[in-house]
Amino acid sequence: xxxxxxxxxxxxxxxxxxxxxxxxxxxxxxxxxxxxxxxxxxxxxxxxxxxxxxxxxxxxxxxxxxxxxxxxxxxxxxxxxxxxxxxxxxxxxxxxxxxxxxxxxxxxxxxxxxxxxxxxxxxxxx
Amino acid sequence: xxxxxxxxxxxxxxxxxxxxxxxxxxxxxxxxxxxxxxxxxxxxxxxxxxxxxxxxxxxxxxxxxxxxxxxxxxxxxxxxxxxxxxxxxxxxxxxxxxxxxxxxxxxxxxxxxxxxxxxxxxxxxx
DNA sequence: CAGCATCCCTGAAGATACTG
DNA sequence: CAGTATCTTCAGGGATGCTG
Numbered sequence: 619x620x621x622x623x624x625x626x627x628x629x630x631x632x633x634x635x636x637x638x639x640x641x642x643x644x645x646x647x648x649x650x651x652x653x654x655x656x657x658x659x660x661x662x663x664x665x666x667x668x669x670x671x672x673x674x675x676x677x678x679x680x681x682x683x684x685x686x687x688x689x690x691x692x693x694x695x696x697x698x699x700x701x702x703x704x705x706x707x708x709x710x711x712x713x714x715x716x717x718x719x720x721x722x723x724x725x726x727x728x729x730x731x732x733x734x735x736x737x738x739x740x741x742x743x744x
Numbered sequence: 745x746x747x748x749x750x751x752x753x754x755x756x757x758x759x760x761x762x763x764x765x766x767x768x769x770x771x772x773x774x775x776x777x778x779x780x781x782x783x784x785x786x787x788x789x790x791x792x793x794x795x796x797x798x799x800x801x802x803x804x805x806x807x808x809x810x811x812x813x814x815x816x817x818x819x820x821x822x823x824x825x826x827x828x829x830x831x832x833x834x835x836x837x838x839x840x841x842x843x844x845x846x847x848x849x850x851x852x853x854x855x856x857x858x859x860x861x862x863x864x865x866x867x868x869x870x
Numbered sequence: 871c872a873g874c875a876t877c878c879c880t881g882a883a884g885a886t887a888c889t890g
Numbered sequence: 891c892a893g894t895a896t897c898t899t900c901a902g903g904g905a906t907g908c909t910g
Binding site: 629630635636637638639640643644645646650654657686687688689690710713714715716717718719720721722725726727728731732734735736738739740 | 756761762763765767772783812814839841842857860861864865
Binding site: 662663664667679701 | 871872873874875
C-alpha cells in the first residue's frame with residue numbers, strides 16, 4: 619500500500635483506496651444530504667421528500683435503501699395504517715458526520731477561492 | 745440558512761449546500777485520486793497516467809483541467825521538445841488534503857463496519 | 871403514506887485515432 | 891510527450907402510474 623503526505627497522517631492511494639470507497643458510497647447526488655438531515659433528527663420518508671428539494675421518490679427510496687444496507691441509516695417501520703417509517707442515523711452514520719463536517723468547513727472556508735479561481739481562469743481563456 | 749448538528753460545528757444544508765458543492769467538484773471518479781497523488785509530489789502527465797490504474801487519457805486531461813480551473817492544481821508547461829508538463833497542488837489544493845485525510849481516516853476506521861453491515865443485510869434479504 | 875415497476879433520457883466515462 | 895477529436899456505451903437519475 620502506497621501512502622502519501624509528508625507531514626500529517628497519510629492517505630492510502632492504491633487499488634483499494636479507502637477514500638475512493640467512501641466517495642463511491644456517499645459521493646452520489648443525495649446521500650450526503652440525507653445523512654446530514656438525519657444527523658439533525660429522525661425523519662419520516664415524506665419529511666425527507668419535502669426537505670430535499672428536487673429529489674424524486676425513486677431516488678429517495680434508492681438512496682435510503684443503500685444507506686440502510688451500508689449500516690449508516692436505520693429504518694423503523696411502524697405497523698400502523700397508514701404506514702409510518704422513520705429513518706435515523708445509526709452510530710456508524712453519526713461518526714460519518716465528523717469528516718463530513720471537516721469537508722463542509724473546508725467548503726465554507728474556500729468556496730470563494732474556488733469561484734475566484736474559476737472566474738480568473740475563465741476570463742483568461744474561455 | 746438552515747443548520748444541523750446538536751453538538752459540534754453545524755453543517756449547512758440548504759439550496760446552496762457547501763458540502764454538496766465540494767462533492768460535485770471532487771466527488772467524481774478521479775479528482776480525489778489526482779489530488780492525493782499530487783499531495784505526495786509533483787507529477788508529470790504521463791506519471792499520473794501510469795500511477796492511476798484504469799484512467800483514460802481523456803479523463804485524465806478533463807479532470808486535470810477542471811482542477812486547474814478551480815485553482816486546486818497548478819499546471820506548468822515547459823517549452824521543451826518533447827513537451828513536458830508538471831502538475832502540482834496549489835496552496836488551496838493542499839488545504840483540501842486536510843479534510844480528505846479526515847474522510848480517509850473514517851474510511852479506514854469503518855470500512856469493515858460497512859462491509860459487515862452489507863453482508864448482514866444481504867444475508868437477511870438479498 | 872411509503873414505495874415498487876416501468877420507461878426514458880442525459881451526461882459521465884471508455885475506446886480509438888490523430889496532432890503539435 | 892501531452893494532449894485533442896470523435897464515437898459509443900452505460901449507469902444515474904427523472905417522470906409517471908400502481909399497490910399494500
